[in-house]
Amino acid sequence: MNSTEHRRKGSKVRAWLQEVKLGILPASTVPIFVGTAVAFGLYGVFYLDLFMLTLLAGIFLHWGADVANDYFDHTEEGTGSDDINIEFIRPYSGGSRTIQQGLLTPREVAIGAVMCYIIAGIIGIYLVLRLGWVILAFGLVGAFFGLFYSTPPIRLVKRGIGELVIGVVFGVLMVVGAFYVQVQIPITLAWPLVIPFDEFLEPGFMSIPVSILIALVLYINEFPDYVADRDANKRTFVVRLGRKNAAIGYTFLMIAVYAGIVVMVLLNLIRFEALLALATLPLGVLGIVTTLKHYDESAKLAPANWATIVGHLFTGLFLTLGYFLYGLTLLWEFTLAIGIALFIFITLLAAKLGRSSSDA
Secondary structure, three states: OOHHHHHHHHHHHHHHHHHHOHHHOHHHHHHHHHHHHHHHHHHOOOOHHHHHHHHHHHHHHHHHHHHHHHHHOOOOOOOOHHHHOOOOOOOOOOOOOOOOOOOOOHHHHHHHHHHHHHHHHHHHHHHHHHHOHHHHHHHHHHHHHHHHOOOOOOOHHHHOOHHHHHHHHHHHHHHHHHHHHHHOOOOEOOOOOEOOHHHHHHHHHHHHHHHHHHHHHHHHHOOOOHHHHHHOOOOOHHHHHOHHHHHHHHHHHHHHHHHHHHHHHHOOOOOHHHHHHHHHHHHHHHHHHHHHHHOOOHHHOHHHHHHHHHHHHHHHHHHHHHHHHHHOOOOHHHHHHHHHHHHHHHHHHHHHHHHHHHHO
16 A cells, blocks of 8 residues: 555545544443443343443444434535534534535445444344344334434424434433343233333433433534524524523523432432432533523633533433442442542533633
């Protein structure tokens, strides 16, 4: 291989790394970690091979949906919003930009999306053959929303429910699905249909903060895209509400995340150890303050984008840690000490970002 061919292949690899946006992986991995941790905490089970397969299926399904969204945000049959977007904040909004920068052709991006869906489908078929029809039900729902999130003519993101779809798929569906993969609670198809709903209540409640936070990640990233989405008739919540009202909506939803965790613990719907997630509260405060202050100044909104993304990641990881500690039956004082340490760490992290953004 000569040096020219080597550089060409290297540039293509970098283009694909830019296209799949490795930074988005927490959206599909965090809920699987949470659901798996709930299974371990409540039942003491952990199957590493099933966990890894579920993780890979979730990642490739997510990549397929995201790469397809880039394709349809470029084409006329989609919205073309990425091509007219000049307020985007890299790497949070505006798509991957690989098509706009000429790094990949629309055809290459479309083929990449199809390949991601195929890989996710192969893993899904294996899990169905191994674990049964319930996995097929989870997979079909996830595939439907993932495929038609951006694919015409349904194109859910253009109909103003993209945030809701993302919250359901990357929250409830993935958390409960990952939980089921580990515990495999019997569900009979024979009449009368027997579904042990009680067994799914706790992972369902645990999925609520994860669902809201991942929806908020999409939501806050729509602020810089507001003008392009509006002009392309992409009816996101931010376009429907306007930036000022959308900032208020962001505030209420972020408050709901932390208030919801406290209420669910007090009602004994989730374990006490889930309170570890409150350590990310400083990131939530940073996101709220920045959004309310700079909702119509895209260049100054980056700290809110960052705080929301990192807040989703750490909240999910701390919920995972909480149920892992619960499964180990450690003293609550130990969990409390860990929570205080995590809160101090997150507070320092948020304060550093706040200072750096104000100095910029």
